[in-house]
Amino acid sequence: MxxxxxxxxxxxxxxxxxxxxxxxxxxxxxxxxxxxxxxxxxxxxxxxxxxxxxxxxxxxxxxxxxxxxxxxxxxxxxxxxxxxxxxxxxxxxxxxxxxxxxxxxxxxxxxxxxxxxxxxxxxxxxxxxxxxxxxxxxxxxxxxxxxxxxxxxxxxxxxxxxxxxxxxxxxxxxxxxxxxxxxxxxxxxxxxxxxxxxxxxxxxxxxxxxxxxxxxxxxIHAASLTHGETPRYLKEDLMIEMLLQGELAGAHRASLVRRLDMVMQDHCYFYRGRKQYGNAFGMAMKWVGKRPLQVGGWKELLAATLRRG
Missing domain, CATH: 3.90.550.10 (Spore Coat Polysaccharide Biosynthesis Protein SpsA; Chain A)
Structure with a gap:
């Protein structure tokens, strides 16, 4: 404990x-x-x-x-x-x-x-x-x-x-x-x-x-790590990247990358939904940096720039 x-x-x-x-x-x-x-x-x-x-x-x-x-x-x-x-x-x-x-x-x-x-x-x-x-x-x-x-x-x-x-x-x-x-x-x-x-x-x-x-x-309470004031998958992208860099990835790489995209998308939705466009922009930039060929990251970058909820 x-x-x-x-x-x-x-x-x-x-x-x-x-x-x-x-x-x-x-x-x-x-x-x-x-x-x-x-x-x-x-x-x-x-x-x-x-x-x-x-x-x-x-x-x-x-x-x-x-x-x-x-x-x-x-x-x-x-x-x-x-x-x-x-x-x-x-x-x-x-x-x-x-x-x-x-x-x-x-x-x-x-x-x-x-x-x-x-x-x-x-x-x-x-x-x-x-x-x-x-x-x-x-x-x-x-x-x-x-x-x-x-x-x-x-x-x-x-x-x-x-x-x-x-x-x-x-x-x-x-x-x-x-x-x-x-x-x-x-x-x-x-x-x-x-x-x-x-x-x-x-x-x-x-x-x-x-x-x-x-x-x-x-x-679940205000002081706990898991509550409604932060993205549901906060910091999970770091965990997935750690797995991708390790020996485990191998045949499972594609499934981990799909999970990473889902996590980044959810982060962007979270911040735009609360009109926190600066955070949404920063998260979209982070996603594009990790996955430059993923169209979703670029769409989120545009949505945050245009301040669309």
Whole structure:
């Protein structure tokens, strides 16, 4: 769990991990929660971290001496982890109470799984206790006495699928520690889309398994990186360029280039739609510089120049 000035959401996120429940009385795997404070400066967060550090012997709080971003904080935690499997949760997100048990059930039932994810819910408002309890109870009721676990989807080496869309959200992922290390961890040069970058690398030679059920909440709020005031795919072009320059591109180059064009187009639409024509012009220039033979970039350059929304 990377933490940077998380404030009030932090306690809720920690509580959701430490209060995981078993399914059908099957024992849960042993759990350690490694919280990596990425050099927080908010006094409330620092005080809360000190309180959390002593609340449960399964919790370890580690402090980075300098801010390393989400990728660096996660890498710090992975390096300190003792488990064979790694799960992630941001400090403003929430695991449903069966998130660990459900993924673990499929891992034990399918020895070939190296990474697995579930669906997630977007949380745009404050989560009430009643809402959380209702969602947990719904999952328990769906499986009670029937052994009918949610459908498990198998996606063989889904690189091309990821080129169309990011299929998973980091809070819902459980992955072998060895696989992360094989891929070289999260790229600390990326300040956004660092998780997407890692999933692309995993998808080249590893099948993905997805549970057709929501197991976590992904919170959207004004202070989060993902909200309506920035382009949906902000900085993703840098991530794609990094992939194109690496060994992975090869036969997948065309699909990555299509993704790059889509991202640049979306950026231009975003800024023109808000009449931010200077930003739209700069983004169009960037697109033309990357892809001078792509007609879309030139059209966006003209539209920004003419200040067309």
């Amino acid at each position: 990377p933490v940077f000035n998380s404030g009030d959401y932090l306690r809720e996120a920690v509580h959701s991990v430490l209060h995981q429940l078993p399914i059908d009385d099957r024992p849960l795997p042993s759990l350690e929660l490694i919280i990596v404070d990425d050099h927080s400066t908010d006094a409330r967060t620092v005080a809360m971290l000190a309180e959390i550090a002593g609340m449960d012997d399964r919790v370890r709080v580690i402090t980075n001496q300098r801010s390393k971003g989400a990728a660096g904080a996660r890498n710090t935690g992975i390096a300190q982890a003792s488990g064979a499997w790694i799960g992630f949760i941001d400090s403003d997100d929430i695991w449903l109470s069966y998130a660990l048990a459900l993924r673990w059930h499929y891992i034990e039932s399918n020895p070939g799984i190296r990474w697995i994810a579930g669906r997630f819910k977007l949380l745009r408002t404050e989560l009430t206790l009643a809402q959380y309890q209702a969602d947990c109870a719904r999952l328990a009721a769906d499986m009670a006495g029937t052994s009918q676990y949610p459908r498990l989807e198998h996606l063989p080496r889904p690189f091309l699928d990821f080129a169309k869309e990011c299929l998973i959200q980091t809070t819902a992922v459980l992955i072998q520690r060895d696989l992360i290390n094989e891929m070289g961890l999260f790229n600390e040069k990326l300040h956004r889309a660092e998780d997407y970058h890692l999933w692309f690398q995993c998808a080249v030679a590893n099948d993905l398994w997805r549970i057709d059920y929501e197991i976590s909440y992904y919170r």
